[in-house]
Amino acid sequence: MSIFQRMNDIINASINDLLDRVEDPERMIKQIIREMEDNIAQAKEGVIDAIASEKQLEKELERHRKQADNWHDKARQALANDKEELARSALAQKKEIDRIIENLEPSWESAAQTSQRLKKQLKALEQRLDEAKRKRTTLQARQRAAQARTQMSQTMDTFQNGLDAQHKFDRMEDKVSEMEARSEAIDELEDDNTPLEKEFLEMEIDQDIEAELAAMKKDLDK
Structure with missing residues (x-):
């Protein structure tokens, strides 16, 4: 399973549902948080690689577009100087570069979409991590309150036993x-x-x- 598929699974999972199915919710949520933190670290590396690929394709595309514009300008210049054959050769170079651009554009668009999707997934995963940490804080507070109630109950039982005696x-x-x-x-x-x-x-x-x-x-x- 890829890290990004795992991200989707975690994002779509309900933390409350997970906690309801275990006997020790606090231990479970600590495990969830550790797993999320590990996945976020890996996901960030994946997002960085995706953005880097997008930027590289974008630069490559921009470079070829400039080359195409340059050959277009040269063809116009040659034609203005009555050098039709030279203009034809320049346009042939431009057409060759245009074909490269046609191949690069879909790749760049796909890379851009992928990096955007992964950034959204990463943000959603970070939000789920924040939610899990808040849930952990709530569970810890509830556990302390439950322990305090238990201690108070035991104290009251002891006190009542003393009263009975x-x-x-x-x-x-x-x-x-x-x-x-x-x-x-x-x-x-x-x-x-x-x-x-x-x-x-x-x-x-x-x-x-x-x-x-x-x-x-x-x-x-x-």
Whole structure:
């Protein structure tokens, strides 16, 4: 594949489409940029050669046109001096040069068209390179933003885990405080009861137990 066909392929390719088909867009676009830069360097050499050929043909064509004009002037001069044979020879030389000009003109026109086309392709390729570099900058910015969001998410998760742990500690502290308060209440209740009150309390408890036991026996006898 020629460098100029490769230029056409790159110019016609969509950078976004290329990036959508790969897993690592940033790596892909770096590769695209390197390839474009290499192709541009080669394309510039090709364009320089094409322009040089065009200029060379143009100079050659201009030189022969001047020769043709010169022989035309000589033929007129000879004819003015009644030297018809000499004028005829001069015109014969002019005709020979005219045939060379007829062959050179299409070659020069083709070379001029080629150099113009290649210059346009080179300019388009340079524009695509600029586009790829802008795309790389955008991708790098998006990647940094994504990394920042990921880091922030991880930080928030860590912070939330810390909050969850703190919440558990708070619940444990509340439970311990509740147990301490209950223990203090029992101690206070026991301190408030006199030995006589404790005896009546124990009697009431025994009565409750006997009553519940009697109820169970009654249910079993049914």
